[in-house]
Amino acid sequence: MAKPLQHDPFAEYRTESNCGATSFLESKGLYVIPSKLEVKDTMIHEIQLPKDISMEILERLPIKSFVRFKAVCKSWKSLISSPYFTDCHFDRSAANSNKLGIVLEEYSDSNKCSIFFHTLDFSATSLGETTIVEHPITECEQANLLSWCRDLLLLRVKCFHKLLLWNPSTREGKEVPNTLHSYDYDYQSIYASALGYDFTLKTHKIVVILQTGRRWRFFSVYNVKTDKWEKNLFVDKNHHEAARFKDKPITLANGAPHWLICYPVLCDTCYYKIEYFDFALNKFEEIPQPDDGDYCISGKTANLFDKGGCLCIGYHTRLAFKVWVMREYGMKESWSKEMIFDTSIHGHHYPICFAKTINVSLVEEYVAEEKRCRFAIYDYDDKERGIELEFLTGRELTNKGAFAFVESLASLETEKVKEVAQEEPLILLETEKVEEEEPEISFGKGMAS
Structure with missing residues (x-):
């Protein structure tokens, strides 16, 4: 307002x-x-x-x-x-965003799953007001959030073996068609996936990493605007079958999804890298990590966060939870220790997500005497506890189910392009380049929201 x-x-x-x-x-x-x-x-x-x-x-x-x-x-x-107005409206909203979004799933005995999107508004005129949007998915036993970017959510629906896109602001939903290499595609073979944004082409994109039983993994990219998968299937040589993508990705304001990836060294040891997927180059790149001995030891407890568009990493030590922030993207020297939660004094406190333009975070608290978790809003500058979110009591909520939320008019409609016959996809190494060809389109079935 x-x-x-x-x-x-x-x-x-x-x-x-x-x-x-x-x-x-x-x-x-x-x-x-x-x-x-x-x-x-x-x-x-x-x-x-x-x-x-x-x-x-x-x-x-x-x-x-x-x-x-x-x-x-x-x-x-x-x-x-118009796409121009959509971008202008989003940029203005993002610059003044005081909202958090929380995604919850509800299940019923009638074989129905519903996705509930809760919005918490912390603007001066709303003071924590909550709004709820329900997205029912009938004849389905399970659905869950995989990723989000610029107000679009990427959902996985197990009963249909489908990926779904949903804009909770406009209530628009859409099925994502299967990849072009359907002969070698199985829903269960998706090892990791993420939703991001390509600012060059002005469109959301999805990257899926596939594990097909071979030594190397493959990845494929989907363009939301054209409703098509890229014809080329890339061999992901950097992430062999033993590499593990830790948790769900965090997509920053630059449109790139980021993972914390574990690489085993010996039977009981491993090292971690922060990597992101570049949609312009269709390849993975590495981000330098902070120099902190505690982090090197505690990598297995680390998680990535988004704080005002900056990449953050948080991890547990014996007596605290530390959060580092990369102030200048990609620059190792810009990592700075932002906050420390003293668990020896305050008990178990774990930040779930941070608001974009105000100094509040959603924090999980473990109540030892009750053996349960509760969730509250904190001012992380003053370490002051605010309102408790009772509707989350008894829930299992991670930092991948809550995020800073910005309304968007992003459309899921397909561009009007001439439909041409699909060709058999090529399998390429990440370093190989091929000549760009006329885009092909495979129209997927829309999903009513």
């Missing part, structure tokens, strides 16, 4: 409806959803509103307002539906 305006720059463009209400701004300067009467009245005066003023107004609105604002006029509908 925008702050009240001391001076109304849009006064000359505001129109009054027959009921006396303003179409866009109330007298206090707050944005409101116009009534049908106001929308009709606004259409008469749309020519009075310049495009730059329209952009300035619309970029500030919550997504729930756009259904009605699309009905104002054709030019507004076209503007709101």
